[in-house]
Amino acid sequence: MTSLAKNLKSLTPNVRRAVITWDKAERIRRNEEIFKNSESVVHRLPEHYKRRYWEVILSDKEPVHYRPPMSRTAYDYFKNVEVELEENPILGIRTPEGDQGLWGGERVVKGWIESAPYTKKKFCQAVVYSEILDKYIKVTVTERAMRLIDENFGLDYYVLESQEIDLDSKFANSLKREMLLTLSTESYYENDDEKKAYIKEKYAKYVIPEEEAEWVGLDLNEAARKQQDLEDSISPVPLKYSLEKSLLERLRNGTDEISQETENQEVPVRMESKFGDKMFGKYLNPIGRKLRNATS
Structure with missing residues (x-):
């Protein structure tokens, strides 16, 4: 088994490591700071724009001014060793x-x-x-x-x-x-x-x-400006108008719960306290009768 393990070769020797350039890292960091603000207009942008925008941020630009290495390692004949190649994009x-x-x-x-x-x-x-x-x-x-x-x-x-x-x-x-x-x-x-x-x-x-x-x-500044203009173009409607319209529709359809409770509610019986009559009745009742007789 030991000799067999020595002769095994990797099936993916030419797969290069994923490289994150400083330009891509800076784009991710800057946009992460922008989207951390929960009150920013970027959170009100359409979902399809945010999805497409982050796909662009996380994608790698096609090599233009340089040729990336085709394999992960190469043999250095001067040092007589195998070295790992690095991708250094020219930005x-x-x-x-x-x-x-x-x-x-x-x-x-x-x-x-x-x-x-x-x-x-x-x-x-x-x-x-x-x-x-x-x-x-x-x-x-x-x-x-x-x-x-x-x-x-x-x-x-x-x-x-x-x-x-x-x-x-x-x-x-x-x-x-x-x-x-x-x-x-x-x-x-x-x-x-x-x-x-x-x-x-x-x-x-x-x-x-x-x-x-x-x-x-659209870049993020242009998209945020477009979203802000769309929001400013819509004139705000006072809340009382929508509440009034909703109440009229409920009353017209007979689905208003408050009005139904008021109609079905029985008239409460008035309960008078006898404590005041016992304590002050002999003084106040004669005065009340005189006032009623005078007004009549």
Whole structure:
């Protein structure tokens, strides 16, 4: 048995350990502090938005600027030992300009030398076409974004298939929200029934309810502002009006318990105390009779 145990090999030698980057840990910690406040507006957000939001927070971004190791261990021929590989993702800097285009998940990477900076352009202005929205869009795109659009056979499939964390752009997320709203309301190709049926069948798996589609791609600040605006747009109704309406309905239907108890209740018999007559009757009764005679 001892020799057999030495020759046994692990069935999963290439399974890498789960890595939590400092960026992901910081996102979880910051959102945990926000949701700890029970009086915050985030607790009044729709459940589908909170579920989708936390799925994005807990998910890992697709590697863009680095290649993760394919196996868990590797052999170091210099030290003549087997070492465990580590995944060290390169996290870029998010800039305001990055929210205005399709960057394919790319960011500005600090501390690295760009290859052929004067002969090879990393991004450009391009015109892309959305089949769902039926319009051409002029936008700043990177080479990786154009490659992903081609791999997904069009802009619509690329945007709809990608997660919000991988799109990593307010413009791309707003474009995804507009596409989902268009699909949910079927407000496309109103004058072409054949094209409308084609689009409906082609993108059927991406259709979600309209009340969910209008929240897709919003960050937490935008969602909280939207929820606050919705609450402020509803004028408060005084409580007395609802209570009055409820009482009138119960009285009209004869289901009011208090009125029924009052109708069925017997008139109480008045009980007079004899203690006062015994103590002060001989003084007060003659005076009471004189007053009654005077008034009559």
